[in-house]
Amino acid sequence: MPSINHRLGYFTESFIRHMTRLSDQYGAINLSQGFPDFDPPTELLNALENTARQGPHQYAVTWGAPKFRQALAKKQSRFMGIPLDPDSNIVVTCGSTEAMIVAMMTVCNPGDKVIIFSPFYENYGADTILSGADPIYVPLIPPEFSFDADELRQAFEQRPKALVLCNPSNPTGRVFTAEELTYIAELAIEFDTFVITDEVYEHIVYEPYRHHYIASLPGMFERTLSCSSLSKTYSITGWRLGYIIAAAHIIDGARKVHDFLTVGAAAPLQEAAVTALNFPDSYYQMIRSDYAARREAMLTYLDGADLKHTSPQGAYYVLVDISEFGWDSDTSFCEWMIREIGVAAVPGSSFFHEPVNHLIRLHFAKRFETIHKAGERLCRLKDRL
Numbered sequence: 001m002p003s004i005n006h007r008l009g010y011f012t013e014s015f016i017r018h019m020t021r022l023s024d025q026y027g028a029i030n031l032s033q034g035f036p037d038f039d040p041p042t043e044l045l046n047a048l049e050n051t052a053r054q055g056p057h058q059y060a061v062t063w064g065a066p067k068f069r070q071a072l073a074k075k076q077s078r079f080m081g082i083p084l085d086p087d088s089n090i091v092v093t094c095g096s097t098e099a100m101i102v103a104m105m106t107v108c109n110p111g112d113k114v115i116i117f118s119p120f121y122e123n124y125g126a127d128t129i130l131s132g133a134d135p136i137y138v139p140l141i142p143p144e145f146s147f148d149a150d151e152l153r154q155a156f157e158q159r160p161k162a163l164v165l166c167n168p169s170n171p172t173g174r175v176f177t178a179e180e181l182t183y184i185a186e187l188a189i190e191f192d193t194f195v196i197t198d199e200v201y202e203h204i205v206y207e208p209y210r211h212h213y214i215a216s217l218p219g220m221f222e223r224t225l226s227c228s229s230l231s232k233t234y235s236i237t238g239w240r241l242g243y244i245i246a247a248a249h250i251i252d253g254a255r256k257v258h259d260f261l262t263v264g265a266a267a268p269l270q271e272a273a274v275t276a277l278n279f280p281d282s283y284y285q286m287i288r289s290d291y292a293a294r295r296e297a298m299l300t301y302l303d304g305a306d307l308k309h310t311s312p313q314g315a316y317y318v319l320v321d322i323s324e325f326g327w328d329s330d331t332s333f334c335e336w337m338i339r340e341i342g343v344a345a346v347p348g349s350s351f352f353h354e355p356v357n358h359l360i361r362l363h364f365a366k367r368f369e370t371i372h373k374a375g376e377r378l379c380r381l382k383d384r385l
């Protein structure tokens with residue numbers, strides 16, 4: 001029998017999607033996979049309805065419909081503080097998920113090294129391996145989940161081709177400071193390394209924290225592939241709209257990879273999403289305060305349940321410490337929790353390179369009534385000690 005690609009042996013199927021399937025099977029409240037159970041903005045739904053009748057319904061330009069790229073360039077120029085050319089600085093992808101693997105395949109040759117902070121969003125390990133590169137893991141140290149400056153320098157001394165930066169970070173909720181980003185940027189310039197960012201939570205940041213784009217730092221635009229998407233900002237994870245923003249010579253390469261992987265993101269959805277990209281600043285203020293209230297509701301329940309947890313600065317995840325429950329496996333704990341408590345979480349071990357087994361990840365991108373229902377159930381956890 002011929003054997004399949006040996007690289008597939010180096011990573012498992014997604015734990016996040018596995019937990020969602022299990023949650024559906026047992027009818028649990030799914031706080032594992034990060035997607036909202038509330039509707040996208042009404043204006044966006046109206047735009048979708050119009051597009052259904054008026055089109056377009058055929059392929060868009062491979063690297064993104066012109067109207068979408070123009071609206072995106074305008075919006076991101078405003079937030080990133082960099083002038084962006086819709087024709088040379090953008091490739092539109094099927095979510096940040098595609099953007100990340102395209103970015104990796106654009107810059108890496110087989111055998112190259114890529115720095116990944118651990119814990120990390122599980123796709124990055126697989127993306128690196130599928131690109132033929134080898135990950136160098138640098139731990140983010142709790143409770144702040146910052147990196148050790150010397151350890152990061154040592155990783156750069158191994159001459160990596162790229163560093164992956166998830167900011168705000170899933171699963172830690174960390175929002176990297178301007179000083180941390182400047183330090184990473186200085187190393188990237190000194191060692192001539194690309195930075196591939198995943199900034200899908202760029203608009204979900206809690207007071208007093210601020211999101212800074214590393215691409216905006218001096219000397220960084222020409223070596224940064226800024227990946228992000230519309231999934232989280234506009235509550236449209238199913239629309240699969242993402243993008244890479246980078247210097248023209250990088251985008252030239254990324255367009256080729258993207259074209260042969262997927263041809264393009266859905267044309268009607270790009271058309272409708274222009275409405276969202278044109279939202280005023282008040283929309284972004286609204287989602288910040290909205291998510292701050294959801295965060296507050298969730299953390300209040302966790303405190304009430306007397307569970308130790310992280311306090312996210314950004315994104316919509318919280319890591320809960322389950323050490324006191326005495327389970328050997330966080331995966332078994334999560335499976336038990338789905339069945340017995342009716343709440344689905346993701347085992348923390350799926351995010352860590354290190355053998356960490358005492359954390360689970362919950363998300364709170366849910367209606368308040370869902371958070372309350374899940375919170376009530378989580379309060380019963382301690383009774384099972």
Ligand SMILES: Cc1ncc(COP(=O)(O)O)c(C=O)c1O
Nearest residue numbers: 034095096097121170229231242
């Ligand atoms: C850090 C991070 N990147 C990417 C994604 C997926 O984004 P998209 O829907 O744009 O593919 C997620 C989804 O949870 C995420 O948490």
